[in-house]
Amino acid sequence: xxxxxxxxxxxxxxxxxxxxxxxxxxxxxxxxxxxxxxxxxxxxxxxxxxxxxxxxxxxxxxxxxxxxxxxxxxxxxxxxxxxxxxxxxxxxxxxxxxxxxxxxxxxxxxxxxxxxxxxxxxxxxxxxxxxxxxxxxxxxxxxxxxxxxxxxxxxxxxxxxxxxxxxxx
Amino acid sequence: xxxxxxxxxxxxxxxxxxxxxxxxxxxxxxxxxxxxxxxxxxxxxxxxxxxxxxxxxxxxxxxxxxxxxxxxxxxxxxxxxxxxxxxxxxxxxxxxxxxxxxxxxxxxxxxxxxxxxxxxxxxxxxxxxxxxxxxxxxxxxxxxxxxxxxxxxxxxxxxxxxxxxxxxx
DNA sequence: CGTCGACGTGAAAACCATGTTCATTTAGCA
DNA sequence: TGCTAAATGAACATGGTTTTCACGTCGACG
Numbered sequence: 288x289x290x291x292x293x294x295x296x297x298x299x300x301x302x303x304x305x306x307x308x309x310x311x312x313x314x315x316x317x318x319x320x321x322x323x324x325x326x327x328x329x330x331x332x333x334x335x336x337x338x339x340x341x342x343x344x345x346x347x348x349x350x351x352x353x354x355x356x357x358x359x360x361x362x363x364x365x366x367x368x369x370x371x372x373x374x375x376x377x378x379x380x381x382x383x384x385x386x387x388x389x390x391x392x393x394x395x396x397x398x399x400x401x402x403x404x405x406x407x408x409x410x411x412x413x414x415x416x417x418x419x420x421x422x423x424x425x426x427x428x429x430x431x432x433x434x435x436x437x438x439x440x441x442x443x444x445x446x447x448x449x450x451x452x453x454x455x456x
Numbered sequence: 457x458x459x460x461x462x463x464x465x466x467x468x469x470x471x472x473x474x475x476x477x478x479x480x481x482x483x484x485x486x487x488x489x490x491x492x493x494x495x496x497x498x499x500x501x502x503x504x505x506x507x508x509x510x511x512x513x514x515x516x517x518x519x520x521x522x523x524x525x526x527x528x529x530x531x532x533x534x535x536x537x538x539x540x541x542x543x544x545x546x547x548x549x550x551x552x553x554x555x556x557x558x559x560x561x562x563x564x565x566x567x568x569x570x571x572x573x574x575x576x577x578x579x580x581x582x583x584x585x586x587x588x589x590x591x592x593x594x595x596x597x598x599x600x601x602x603x604x605x606x607x608x609x610x611x612x613x614x615x616x617x618x619x620x621x622x623x624x625x
Numbered sequence: 626c627g628t629c630g631a632c633g634t635g636a637a638a639a640c641c642a643t644g645t646t647c648a649t650t651t652a653g654c655a
Numbered sequence: 656t657g658c659t660a661a662a663t664g665a666a667c668a669t670g671g672t673t674t675t676c677a678c679g680t681c682g683a684c685g
Contacts, residue, residue, distance in 0.1 A: 307681060309633060329671080343635040348672060350633095368537035368642085369671065384582060395576065403568045404591070411562065413553060413593035420589050422573070424582035476652055478662065498642080512664040517643060537671090538642065 306353055314340035315350045316359075316374070324392055325363055325371035325385065363421060384422040388429035395422065475522055483509035484519045485528075485543070493559050494532055494540035494552070532590060553591040557598035564591065 306312065318334050319326075326334070332347045342350075351372055354360045360372045361381060373392070375381070382397040400420060408416040475481060487503050488495075495503070501516045511519075520541055523529045529541045530550060542561070544550070551566040569589060577585040 307632065309681075311634070327671090345635055345637095345673085346633080352672095364533065364537060367671090368533060368539075370537075384576070384580060384585075386582070387584075393580070395580075399572045400569055400589075407553070407564065407591070408593065411553060411564075411593075412596035413555070414596075414599050415556075416553075416591065416593040418589065418591045420569075420587065422576070422585065422587045424577065424580075424585040427581035427583075430581075430583050476661065478652070480663070496642090514644085514664055515662080518662085521643095536642090 306357065310340075311342045311346050312350050314338075314342055315347060316354075319354075319360065319372065319374045322374065324390055325361075325373045325383070327365075327369055327371055331372070382420045382422065384424065386426040386429055387423050388425050388432075391426060475526065479509075480511045480515050481519050483507075483511055484516060485523075488523075488529065488541065488543045491543065493561055494530075494542045494554065496534075496538055496540055500541070551589045551591065553593065555595040555598055556592050557594050557601075560595060 314335055315331065318331065318338055318340070322331075322334070328347050328351055329344070331351070332342065332344050335342045335347070351360065351370075355362050355372075359375060361375045361383070363371045363373070363383060363385070365371055373383075382395045382400070383392045384395045385392045397420060400418070404416060404418050408414065483504055484500065487500065487507055487509070491500075491503070497516050497520055498513070500520070501511065501513050504511045504516070520529065520539075524531050524541075528544060530544045530552070532540045532542070532552060532554070534540055542552075545563075551564045551569070552561045553564045554561045566589060569587070573585060573587045577583065
């Protein structure tokens with residue numbers, strides 16, 4: 288398996304998350320970081336295999352769960368309840384609008400919702416209020432394409448290489 | 457099994473939903489209608505068994521799916537992705553605030569979110585915009601109880617009997 | 626620089642909600 | 656009442672996710 292590529296890149300940050308830096312985790316973060324759209328654990332697993340890094344499916348699931356706990360990824364559920372992951376670019380709480388056709392997502396400024404939810408906490412006496420907002424629709428591109436094709440074009444799976452900036456150590 | 461109770465009550469509405477009125481569907485609606493909080497298909501299945509109506513788990517799932525399609529129940533997903541159902545009191549699109557401790561829910565007027573989502577459609581060029589908003593927290597009661605007990609008190613499973621008002625026919 | 630223990634890995638199997646199949650029953654119209 | 660499409664349900668299939676457990680390896684400490 289292609290081991291060197293990952294080994295060489297990462298400067299192995301000091302314990303930002305309490306997670307050990309392993310070849311597998313580095314690979315997961317590396318591929319995930321180049322993924323412009325939400326993907327499932329299984330897709331990520333396949334992508335890893337394609338890119339030469341053998342990472343067990345179990346480990347992919349486990350790593351994704353840890354990354355979620357550590358706040359390094361955003362998680363969303365598709366209609367079937369399957370979890371989809373996206374490397375979180377910042378620390379802000381984000382909401383996404385996802386195209387049901389092509390799967391492309393765009394972050395959405397949900398200030399208004401955020402504020403409304405905060406107010407709701409006071410109003411109702413509920414504490415530790417959490418909210419999940421899933422937005423989906425059909426993007427302009429797909430709407431246009433739909434005229435001819437029956438929809439379901441695949442989203443781009445990987446973006447160009449980039450300097451590794453993991454959260455391990 | 458207690459069959460007569462259901463038979464006698466329902467005036468078997470004219471095909472409001474295109475669904476046939478069967479003993480099983482009547483039982484599901486009857487129990488669901490007395491359920492003050494969201495419950496899972498499995499819980500409902502157990503509840504049905506308790507109340508003397510034998511309804512296959514398959515049928516419970518199928519019926520719930522149909523009721524969802526017909527807009528007669530609200531569906532929500534818990535943290536594990538499991539679907540939870542609640543007989544919908546009205547036809548409005550509702551959002552719920554659910555207590556993570558006791559499971560009790562309260563409908564929430566989400567006008568603001570609704571309006572915001574509508575505006576978002578225009579802004580982004582997305583069509584057929586759908587949104588799911590899941591709100592959870594810890595209600596005042598549970599917060600108080602938490603001081604002593606470690607949480608997780610069970611919600612009331614069934615309310616008192618009521619006049620049957622199904623949506624079948 | 627070597628040791629060692631805790632943490633990480635992964636193949637296989639378990640789990641669990643949900644869907645599908647198909648033979649049988651039933652609702653409800655003619 | 657008879658007939659047919661729809662509904663039922665037991666068994667089975669599915670598929671995402673977690674658990675198990677034997678083995679590997681990271682990295683702290685000497």
